[in-house]
Amino acid sequence: MRLSGLQKEILSLYRQCLRACRSKPEAKQAHFRSFARNEFNKNMGIDKRDFGAIEFLLRKGRRQLEMYSSPGVKDIKSQ
Template identity: 75%
Template sequence: MRLSGLQKEVLGLYRQCLRECRKKPEATRKHFQTFAREEFEKSISLDKRDFSAIEFLLRKGRRQLEMYASPGVKDIRK
């Protein structure tokens, strides 16, 4: 199955999130992984032809990743 450009971007962002999780302290790593998974699952029912919504969520996700990837952020809670 071939993926569209947006699908590749979403998967790339998810992989990047998981890579960043590995840089966090072992004790809180699971919190980051769970948060990332839940954030992506919130939008799983989104129509894949809704390009503006997907692009908005990609921008939002990149901003969140940049914020949480900061070395000063040690844990994440809901």
């Protein structure tokens, strides 16, 4: 199955999130993975033709990744 450009961007962001988890303290990595998984699962129901919403969520996800990738962030609370 071929993926669209947006689908590739979403998968790329998800992979980046999982890689960023590995830079966190071992005991807290599961919290970061769980948070990332929950954020992506929360938005699975969005219509694939709703490009505005998808692009907004991609930008939001990139900002969150940048913020949570900071070395000063040691733990995250899943919501």
